[in-house]
Amino acid sequence: MKMTFRWFGPKSDTVSLSQIKQIPAMTGLMGFLDYKAAGEVWPLEEIGAYINEAAASGLECEVIESVNVHEDIKMGLDTRDGYIANYIATIRNLAKYGVKVIVYNFMPVFDWLRTDLAREIPEDGSNSLYFDEKDLGAMGPIDIVKKTAEGSKGFSLPGWEPERLKELESTLKRYENISADKLRENLKYFLDAVTPVCEEVGAVMACHPDDPGWPIFNLPRIAHDLDGLKKIVGLNSSKANSLCLCTGSLGSNTENDIPAIIRHFGTQGRIACMHIRNVKHLGYRHFRESSHLSKDGDLDMYAIVKAVYDTCPDIYVRPDHGRMIWGESARPGYGLYDRALGACYLNGLWEAIERGSCSQ
Ligand SMILES: [Mn+2]
Numbered sequence: 001m002k003m004t005f006r007w008f009g010p011k012s013d014t015v016s017l018s019q020i021k022q023i024p025a026m027t028g029l030m031g032f033l034d035y036k037a038a039g040e041v042w043p044l045e046e047i048g049a050y051i052n053e054a055a056a057s058g059l060e061c062e063v064i065e066s067v068n069v070h071e072d073i074k075m076g077l078d079t080r081d082g083y084i085a086n087y088i089a090t091i092r093n094l095a096k097y098g099v100k101v102i103v104y105n106f107m108p109v110f111d112w113l114r115t116d117l118a119r120e121i122p123e124d125g126s127n128s129l130y131f132d133e134k135d136l137g138a139m140g141p142i143d144i145v146k147k148t149a150e151g152s153k154g155f156s157l158p159g160w161e162p163e164r165l166k167e168l169e170s171t172l173k174r175y176e177n178i179s180a181d182k183l184r185e186n187l188k189y190f191l192d193a194v195t196p197v198c199e200e201v202g203a204v205m206a207c208h209p210d211d212p213g214w215p216i217f218n219l220p221r222i223a224h225d226l227d228g229l230k231k232i233v234g235l236n237s238s239k240a241n242s243l244c245l246c247t248g249s250l251g252s253n254t255e256n257d258i259p260a261i262i263r264h265f266g267t268q269g270r271i272a273c274m275h276i277r278n279v280k281h282l283g284y285r286h287f288r289e290s291s292h293l294s295k296d297g298d299l300d301m302y303a304i305v306k307a308v309y310d311t312c313p314d315i316y317v318r319p320d321h322g323r324m325i326w327g328e329s330a331r332p333g334y335g336l337y338d339r340a341l342g343a344c345y346l347n348g349l350w351e352a353i354e355r356g357s358c359s360q
Contacts, residue, residue: 001308001350003343004028004063004318006334009050011035014330017057023340025347028060030103030273030318039070039083042090044097051097063101063206063273063316064094065244069190074108075174076186084193091194095201101272101316102198103244105208106187108175108219109141109168112211112249117332118324119288128323129333131212131252133285140217141168172219180220187222188235198240206244206272207232213253214285224253226261233270246275248320251299252287259303266311276304276346277320289321289333292342305349309357319343 005020007013007029020026031050036042054061067090070083091102105111119130139147145165178186191205198204213224222228229243243265250256265271278297280290290297308315322338324330 001305001313001346002027002062002316003347004030004060004316005339005343006030006032006065006318007054008032008034008331008334010053012331013334014328015334015336017054017059019336021057021059023343026059026343028062028316029054030063030065030316031061031099032064032066034066036066036068038068039072039086040090041086042067042093044093047093047097047099051099061097062099063103064099065103067091067094067102067104069104069106071109071171073190074106074183074186075171075178076182076189080186080189084190087190088194088197091197091203092201095203100203101206101242101244102203103206103208103273105210106183106190106223107210107221108178108183109171109217113216114332121288121290121323126323126325126338128289129321130288131286132282133216136216141172172217175219178220180222183220184222184231184235187232191236191238191241195236195238195240199238204240204242204272206242208244208275209246209249211246211249211252212285212287213250213256224250225256226264229261229265233265233268239269242270242272244273244275245271246277246320247299247304248275248277248279248289251277251279251297254281254298258299259307262304262307263311266307269312271312271315273316273318274308275320276301276317277322277342289323291323291338292319292345301346302349302353305346306353309350309353317346319346 003025005026051061073080073083114129114131115135116130118127120127207223210221210224215221247258250258278290278292278299279287280297281287294301319339319342321333322335322342324335325338328335328337
């Protein structure tokens with residue numbers, strides 16, 4: 001288990017590389033260039049600047065998280081080949097700097113969604129990301145973008161700023177004719193094109209699950225349970241068609257048995273990396289993110305780490321979203337303190353499992 005940390009780069013992260021390096025046993029980053037739009041080629045110089053800066057602080061960067069797939073690829077439009085060519089150029093550029101895992105998602109229209117980015121946890125006064133489907137009411141994505149423009153607290157759709165409202169409307173319209181099977185077909189087309197290049201340069205693609213872990217706004221979603229992930233792995237037999245299992249995303253859905261999912265794909269060598277965090281279920285499609293500790297949430301973190309230890313011990317992991325604690329101001333979910341606590345806790349579980357296994 002290689003412990004890593006997400007870092008948004010010098011211009012947009014409140015956390016410094018020296019702080020990350022001081023977290024015990026932190027070996028590297030899961031890199032994130034958040035200013036790159038989906039479909040762009042990432043130039044060598046920009047990749048090099050980020051990775052060299054990490055290396056100067058003693059941190060590796062063998063995982064990159066934010067090479068987003070252009071919507072035209074997900075929708076299977078004629079224009080997709082150009083965007084796939086750009087994606088391949090980016091894969092080649094990343095590999096030149098030693099990147100081995102590229103995390104992507106295939107969620108239509110938007111990325112993750114929450115209904116409150118800073119919901120206070122009554123027990124201790126900290127706050128965390130929160131979702132309650134009831135808060136959405138009859139609102140769809142368009143209403144949320146409008147609300148964001150009005151400055152309403154809580155709602156935002158990452159990647160869909162109010163000035164892109166027109167584009168959002170036409171994209172949503174196009175998805176009315178795209179079923180889950182069609183979306184999978186489009187993913188297969190993408191994977192068939194990029195995995196040979198990944199094999200050539202020694203990298204893998206790692207699909208991140210839907211978040212929250214069920215379909216929303218009547219859009220097709222294909223990556224939120226064991227069955228869906230099995231179908232994705234089955235689309236292309238290359239080991240470069242891999243997964244980034246996110247315990248918080250999958251864990252938002254109470255139906256998912258996360259340790260069983262890890263064991264299933266871990267034994268097949270199809271997990272490249274993981275985001276590990278805990279969630280507290282508050283009701284039907286209603287949850288908040290908790291500290292990483294098992295007893296603070298509803299996921300069994302011991303069983304999760306044990307499944308990694310038993311089936312895929314060499315993967316990259318990172319503590320995922322943390323709560324906002326100790327008065328820190330940072331990007332929601334991405335403060336220093338609670339994620340550092342999470343990394344220490346996960347490493348502690350690992351040490352206990354490892355030592356326990358040796359003495360048997
Ligand atoms: Mn995640």
